Amino acid sequence: MTNVEGAGGNGSPPLVVLERITKRFPGVLANDEVDLELRRGEVHALIGENGAGKSTLMRVLYGMYPADGGRIVVRGQEAKIGSPRDAIALGIGMVHQHFVLVDPFTVTENIILGEEGGAVLDVDAARQRVAELAESYAFRVDPRAVVEDLSVGEEQRVEILKALYRGVEILILDEPTAVLTPNETKDLFGNLRKLREAGRTIVFISHKLDEVMEIADRITVLRRGRVVGETRPAETSKAELAEMMVGRPVLFRLEKPRIEIGDPVLRVEGLTGEGKLNGIDLEVRAGEILGVAGVEGNGQRELAESLIGLRTPASGTIELEGTSIAGRSVFDIRNVGVGYIPEDRHEQGLVLNMTLWENAILGRQDDEEFSGTLGVLFIKKIKELAARLVKLFDIRARSVDVTASTLSGGNQQKLILARELETDPRLLIAAQPTRGLDVGAIEFVWKQILEQKAAGRAVLLISAELDEIYALSDRIVTLYEGKITGEFPPDAPPEAIGVGMLGGAKEAVA
């Protein structure tokens, strides 16, 4: 561990010192004697895999969990932080991954909620203050807007403003970019830089290494509840950080299997529907991974859902190996050999309160293998399948009888992959397959997708992460406002693809 003296600014005494913080949960040591120093005016990145204890540590600091050991010193004085209220009184605020806003309220009403000051609301004055606050840190948000009309990025700004309104000096952001588009991330970083200039301290919890390298002044790496390193972006590299996080070298570029690209498997022409799809033409061939790049909200979800049969297209053709599947039911489309990794694994992937074995056959419950003519399930066979998948995909679970909700995000995604690949689909639709996963799990998912290619299957990869598109695709198309705006070879410069993502490159560059 390298301790960098005076990093991140003026070398003043640390604002917050966490000393030997230990936090146990039943059966797991979430934080094991963790030391951490936060200085005034720095962006301090806290990185690690899911389960490394990043959020837990910060929740201890924010007073949400009592620590089982260690102490917290704020501005030179030992602090007892028993609740978020105490934390805010000490100038410590936290923005969670899941926002807690009242939808029908305006931005201002949300921000002053709990801080109204008196029985009669002076909304005008409050709005004035909110507007000034927003302006001083370049937050683009309308104090009069109603929260339910806001985008996710805007809601996040409201959450941050809520903390700032309470005079917070140390702002903890728990994976703030997980829900943002690339542009919103850029905006957020602009805001964070302003905050840093104003002397505020930001704790940036993340596992996205590119972002950490871009925004952080100092980086602390946690693994399995312990600090395994502290460094600065200038002194390290993504590869080194990833290795620290995971405990072994991580490949950022996986070897793409060389395989002959075969006949078209999926052919889409003029796919139109519900205002979000405006005439999409696509072709994915056997042994090919087609990457669909684009800023989210440009029809990605609608495209994936139309292909698997969750939406009925208004017009256009969808052919799987020459057979039309447009407008057919999900059941039929799955049966002809399409696998689907949904972008939202809770909404469309798993039934969280059902067991792993029950989830393992979702979509195949009608197979002769799993249920008889009277509809009686062959539970023993299903459990055998589930146990096999759990082993094959290294899904960490106590047994196949636990509910899917007890799995971590990475293991849930593995379960979906295992289920979808088990049937050996001719076409795999993978929508945002690594969203919210950590480095190790991403690598696993990528390998599985590449294996599909190696087996001569067609893969349609829809992703908002350019890294992912580059890592896997044989061919890249950009999606903008429901249209394909460009087609690129896998080695096209990101700038060119960026133009396509914004609708610029009407004519194919390839």
Next chain:
Amino acid sequence: MATEGLAAPVAVAKQRSSWAETLVGQLLALLASLGIALLAGSVLIVAYGESPATVYSSILDASMGSADGIGYVLAIATPLIFSALAVAVCFKGGLFNIGVEGQYLVAMVTAAWAEIELGFLPGPILVVVVLLAAMLGGMIWAAVPGILKVKTGAHEVVTTIMMNQIAISLVAWALNFPLKFSNAPPGQNVDLRTDQFPEGGLVGDIGQYFGVTPGAHLSWLLFLAIAAAVIVWFMMRRTRLGYESRAVGSSPGSAKAGGVAIGSTQLRLFLISGALAGLVGMQQILADRGYLPQNYVVFLGFTGIAVAFLGQNNPIGIIFAAILWGVLSRGEVALQIESEVPREFIIILQGILILSVVITYQIAKRRLAARQLQRAGAAGELDDSAGPDESGGPRGPEIGGREAFEAVEGSGT
């Protein structure tokens, strides 16, 4: 994730513990809520200047103190088991069938019609036909909101409530016109009712075999109810329909993406629910009265919602919950005879019981979740939020705004 060796081998055989644990947890929760209800009830009893010990022991004595008492309790429980099962079947699929009330009223009419029109059939066949007619009546009445739900999205709570109102009028119409008694006792001003059903069309009294007075009208419908509970359990846990229903009920999006036809699943649930609801009124007209009277017992459908809730929509739990409900209801008699406490006390007690069940089940659920979490943690799959991904792990203390709303909305379905 995949940093260290393979996960511990997954034991398929080690499956029993978790559901047994759930069962024990629910049982303890039920006992605890019963305790709370009795305690709160004691306060009321004392306010009436009576002794809780005396009142409770007289309730217990009246319900469980004798073969007769038990017979009465089980006879009360019989229709409630059907009714609660009807509610639970829909509930598992994310549907709230408030219409069991109307469905059983209509079923009583169709059953009475079969009794009168097909009375020439030999006994056992007649009974079977009558029961089928009742189930069909319930199904027809449940099909309407089911189809409306699937085809138009009309919310089943609204439509079933309306169907209940129509059902009341339908019974009144049937009693006034097609099923009106043909020969009233001469010179007497009798209530509206149907003719007496043929002797062979009634269900036999089984109380005699257990030394229960015929006055309890304990019938083999009780066994039918228990069989129905077992069948419902099997259907929900061991068949494709149950599997798909539970998937639809807990995560419609995932079910749909898994190729489940949501509409047809929901419609089938409504039909099954209606068939069960159809049997609710049979204890009354086939075992108790022998005809369909104007002053038929109402609210069995609504009580079924409470019983389903007490039994946590678990078919086996529902049997016990219905019996518990029967004990309390039977206690009313004891109160009237042996104390100054008004009979409404029982209703209050039942209300408090429901409330405390809400609380204790929530606590039990959290405890169970924490245990699951502990094991999850031991297996090393713990997520960063110190709770499994996005699930009911320990929540932060700050629940506000949207989360609060979602919590409220989510509890409904």
